[in-house]
């Protein structure tokens with residue numbers, strides 16, 4: 001199995017030329033506010049970064065706490081977040097999540113995986129990102145489709161879905177890199193190692209990459 005460390009070191013330098021992913025930027029702009037990181041991550045699923053950023057900005061301009069957002073009707077949230085993917089379902093999940101944060105967690109975004117996963121529309125990807133960005137967890141790897149795809153292309157894992165990839169990565173990536181795997185591979189996936197036509201000729205890790213499954 002190729003060693004992930006040399007690749008991660010090269011990517012850490014190479015990604016500096018690009019903008020950070022939308023949720024990372026929102027995390028920095030909001031001083032790691034767990035609520036806005038949670039909501040932005042929910043909106044980001046299967047949605048381009050520019051759309052996530054704009055939708056999050058519109059929604060947070062109207063409401064930026066669970067209490068104020070829970071008062072919005074789903075139809076209003078829908079209009080604010082359109083055109084994120086699955087905006088109708090996400091609007092319902094966002095409001096219900098706000099209500100449950102108020103009723104079950106005293107208005108605070110929970111800080112454990114188990115509790116986060118009980119919120120509507122919150123899966124492991126969202127929970128891991130909230131734990132990493134807003135609760136400073138060093139014990140999580142956040143795996144989305146970019147991380148899943150690139151970890152397989154690099155030959156670090158041989159897995160069928162992001163959940164399998166997450167558990168496999170805990171075994172092969174040194175712990176000190178866990179919180180940063182998502183930032184490095186998502187930025188690489190958006191700009192170089194794209195789902196279709198990856199730019200292998202312009203890739204700084206091409207000599208370390210077996211390009212598993214790349215045609």
Ligand code: SF4
Pocket residue numbers: 150153154192193194198199200203204205206209210211212214
């Ligand atoms: S060499 Fe190609 S497949 Fe491998 S990481 Fe770079 S862009 Fe992706």
